Amino acid sequence: MRGQFISFEGxxxxxxxxxxxxxxxxxxxxGIKVVQTREPGGSEGAEALxxxxxxxxxxxxxxxSEALLFAAGRSDHLEKLIRPSLEEGxxxxxxxxxxxxxxxxxxxxxxxxxxxxxxxxxxxxxSLPDRTYILDLDPEVGLARANARMADIxxxxxxxxxxxxxxxxxxxxxxxxxxxxxxxxxEPKRCHVINADQAIGSMHDDIWADAQKLIEKSN
Ligand code: TYD
Numbered sequence: 001m002r003g004q005f006i007s008f009e010g011x012x013x014x015x016x017x018x019x020x021x022x023x024x025x026x027x028x029x030x031g032i033k034v035v036q037t038r039e040p041g042g043s044e045g046a047e048a049l050x051x052x053x054x055x056x057x058x059x060x061x062x063x064x065s066e067a068l069l070f071a072a073g074r075s076d077h078l079e080k081l082i083r084p085s086l087e088e089g090x091x092x093x094x095x096x097x098x099x100x101x102x103x104x105x106x107x108x109x110x111x112x113x114x115x116x117x118x119x120x121x122x123x124x125x126x127s128l129p130d131r132t133y134i135l136d137l138d139p140e141v142g143l144a145r146a147n148a149r150m151a152d153i154x155x156x157x158x159x160x161x162x163x164x165x166x167x168x169x170x171x172x173x174x175x176x177x178x179x180x181x182x183x184x185x186x187e188p189k190r191c192h193v194i195n196a197d198q199a200i201g202s203m204h205d206d207i208w209a210d211a212q213k214l215i216e217k218s219n
Contacts, residue, residue, distance in 0.1 A: 003033070003090045004214050005082065007097035007129040011176050013145030014135035014196040015203065020093045022204045023211060027091055030215065035085045038095035039073065043080040046073035063109025070101050071119045078127055086127075098124050099132060099183050099191075107179035108172045129190060131214060133207055134180045137196035139173035 006023075008016040024034045040050040049069055053061065061069065074097070085092050098120055105111045184191040194206050 001089050001218065003086045003088070003092060004131065004218055005086055005092045005094070005127070005129045006211075006214075007094045007099070007132045008135065009096060009099045009103075009132055009180060010135035010196060011137060011139055011142045011173050011180070013142035013149070014137045015145075015200060016095050016135055018200055019133070019135065019194075019203060019207060020095055022200075023207055024093055026208055027093075027211070027215075032215070033088075033090040035081065035090050035092045036095075037077070037081060037092060039077060039097055039100065040070055041073065042077040042082070042094070043073075045076040045080075049073040049076075063105045063111045064115070066109065067101055067105040067111045067116060067119065070105065071123050074098065074101075075123045078124070083127060094129070097129060097132070099134075099180065102183060103176045103179040108175045131210070132187075132191045133210075134184050134191055134193045135196040135203070136177065136180065136193050139170060139177055141197060143170070143173060 008020055010016060020036055024036050027034050039046070040053050041047045049072060053066065053069055053073075082092050082094070101119075102113065102116055106113050106116050181193065184193045192210055194203055196203060
């Protein structure tokens with residue numbers, strides 16, 4: 001039996017990492033084998049691309065170059081980790097996936113959606129997530145959380161390069177949020193919007209209520 005593929009999306013500071021961990025624990029307790037992964041990254045080649053993409057100057061790559069690099073990483077990640085894991089019956093929980101390219105490079109970076117859709121057609125093909133949780137938050141709240149987290153990390157490891165995308169202007173993040181909400185509207189079966197401006201436990205309850213339905217369906 002093929003596993004379920006779940007992605008987590010949203011702007012900065014929505015708490016994706018924590019929610020992935022909580023869902024993974026619940027699924028494992030229910031006897032389901034889980035693979036936790038992330039984008040950019042998740043395979044050796046894609047992690048090398050992650051380093052190229054996320055460190056250094058904000059303007060290091062044009063949005064179109066970024067779209068191609070993220071797609072190259074996604075292709076490797078799908079081939080080496082995601083598809084084989086699903087075939088083994090494992091559930092794959094992925095921190096960001098193709099909607100991040102639509103939002104960050106597409107809407108916020110002005111790369112034509114047509115170009116992104118063409119790449120998706122060949123790279124992702126029929127490996128769309130079965131479910132995508134969009135953790136939705138007012139960007140001002142999300143950025144404040146992300147900045148606080150970054151200050152902690154910097155204190156622990158002085159000199160670590162900053163995440164380029166977290167430094168961008170507020171309008172960029174407002175555009176991102178709108179894009180995610182539009183994606184959810186266009187693909188309501190795949191995408192569920194989760195209010196990220198609530199306690200960690202309440203967010204998890206919302207996700208778990210839906211994930212249980214996925215378990216029932218896949219049994
Ligand atoms: P990460 O440190 O994983 O941050 P976050 O906690 O926000 O997920 O950085 C990933 C960054 O890469 C994030 O700012 C979004 C960006 N990104 C894209 O621009 N396009 C993509 O296709 C993906 C997967 C990520």
